[in-house]
Amino acid sequence: MVRAVMAALLLMAFGPSSMAQSDDVYSFDSRAEEQRFQTLISELRCPKCQNQNIADSNAPISKDMREEVYQMMSKGARDEEIVDALVSRFGEFVRYKPEVDRRTILLWATPVIAVVVGFLVVAVIVLRARRNGAGEPAMTDEERARASRILAEDDPDRTP
Amino acid sequence: MKRVFLFIPVIIAVVLGVFLFAGIGKDPNKLESALIGKPVPEFTLKDLHDEERELTRELFQGQVSLLNVWGTWCPACRDEHDDLVWLAEEKGIRIVGLNYKDNRDDALVWLDRLGDPYQVSIYDPRGRLGFDLGVYGAPETYVIDAEGIVRHRHVGVVNEKVWEQDIEPLVNQYREKI
Numbered sequence: 001m002v003r004a005v006m007a008a009l010l011l012m013a014f015g016p017s018s019m020a021q022s023d024d025v026y027s028f029d030s031r032a033e034e035q036r037f038q039t040l041i042s043e044l045r046c047p048k049c050q051n052q053n054i055a056d057s058n059a060p061i062s063k064d065m066r067e068e069v070y071q072m073m074s075k076g077a078r079d080e081e082i083v084d085a086l087v088s089r090f091g092e093f094v095r096y097k098p099e100v101d102r103r104t105i106l107l108w109a110t111p112v113i114a115v116v117v118g119f120l121v122v123a124v125i126v127l128r129a130r131r132n133g134a135g136e137p138a139m140t141d142e143e144r145a146r147a148s149r150i151l152a153e154d155d156p157d158r159t160p
Numbered sequence: 161m162k163r164v165f166l167f168i169p170v171i172i173a174v175v176l177g178v179f180l181f182a183g184i185g186k187d188p189n190k191l192e193s194a195l196i197g198k199p200v201p202e203f204t205l206k207d208l209h210d211e212e213r214e215l216t217r218e219l220f221q222g223q224v225s226l227l228n229v230w231g232t233w234c235p236a237c238r239d240e241h242d243d244l245v246w247l248a249e250e251k252g253i254r255i256v257g258l259n260y261k262d263n264r265d266d267a268l269v270w271l272d273r274l275g276d277p278y279q280v281s282i283y284d285p286r287g288r289l290g291f292d293l294g295v296y297g298a299p300e301t302y303v304i305d306a307e308g309i310v311r312h313r314h315v316g317v318v319n320e321k322v323w324e325q326d327i328e329p330l331v332n333q334y335r336e337k338i
Contacts, residue, residue: 047191047294047296048296048297050188050189060261060287061295061296061297064287064291068291087194088194089194089195089291089292089293089294090191090194090294090296091191091192091193091194091294092194093191
């Protein structure tokens with residue numbers, strides 16, 4: 001009984017994923033070519049179901065786009081040529097990796113800007129703390145003496 | 161000096177607010193066509209009504225046309241069909257039909273039953289021209305000027321409102337240029 005349930009669970013976990021793949025089968029000369037195809041279709045965005053790449057989408061348009069990528073690859077097109085061919089039809093929208101140009105520079109620069117701003121904030125905080133620290137010592141002599149007295153009193157035999 | 165820093169969060173919030181507000185109400189499903197300002201892609205396809213007759217992009221030369229992408233499998237195309245008939249008959253608009261990924265017999269039955277607003281019907285069963293146009297969802301309607309240049313794309317149903325607001329001004333504008 002337990003085994004049957006386990007088998008069913010395993011089937012549920014691993015079965016549908018292989019079935020969910022698109023039904024079109026492409027054959028490649030080499031593993032590297034197949035990898036290239038997978039990379040390309042995972043970087044192209046489906047215009048119909050907008051938050052999916054064309055590798056995952058089952059929309060007819062994605063199927064057509066995969067077909068086009070495959071056809072162009074088998075004719076020996078370079079990656080940029082393939083992407084450009086699709087961009088010329090469907091617009092910049094289909095790129096998940098937009099090209100760096102005047103319109104997208106802010107998008108690309110945002111991580112760098114965020115890191116730089118973060119460093120600046122940290123630097124300001126540290127500098128300020130250091131300046132405040134230098135001005136007046138954290139403890140007066142009297143406090144320091146009291147502190148060492150308390151620490152010395154810390155007798156391991158004494159129970160709290 | 162410190163007072164100024166206190167305003168930074170407010171400034172950031174306002175800038176973000178303006179930026180995000182600009183996006184409100186935009187339909188993310190409507191994409192600008194990549195072909196605006198470019199000629200209709202080259203094609204050689206058969207006439208829907210006449211298997212022998214070959215059509216090319218030359219058919220857009222000489223007058224402003226609407227290119228309507230449709231198929232019998234597309235429910236929204238049924239919705240807009242009456243409006244297309246109205247445009248063709250009442251407004252005298254030249255509409256070129258692109259029967260997209262469909263089957264000839266079904267398409268002919270549909271036009272026979274519902275009326276045929278198309279002066280020319282291109283039959284594109286494999287969707288080649290549709291793909292080159294960047295069609296991602298039927299119905300789509302393109303405004304093509306008299307030189308065969310794509311001027312506008314409308315994704316979705318064309319009705320009276322869409323016609324008056326988006327399409328008619330463009331059609332008139334490009335008609336004047338002839």
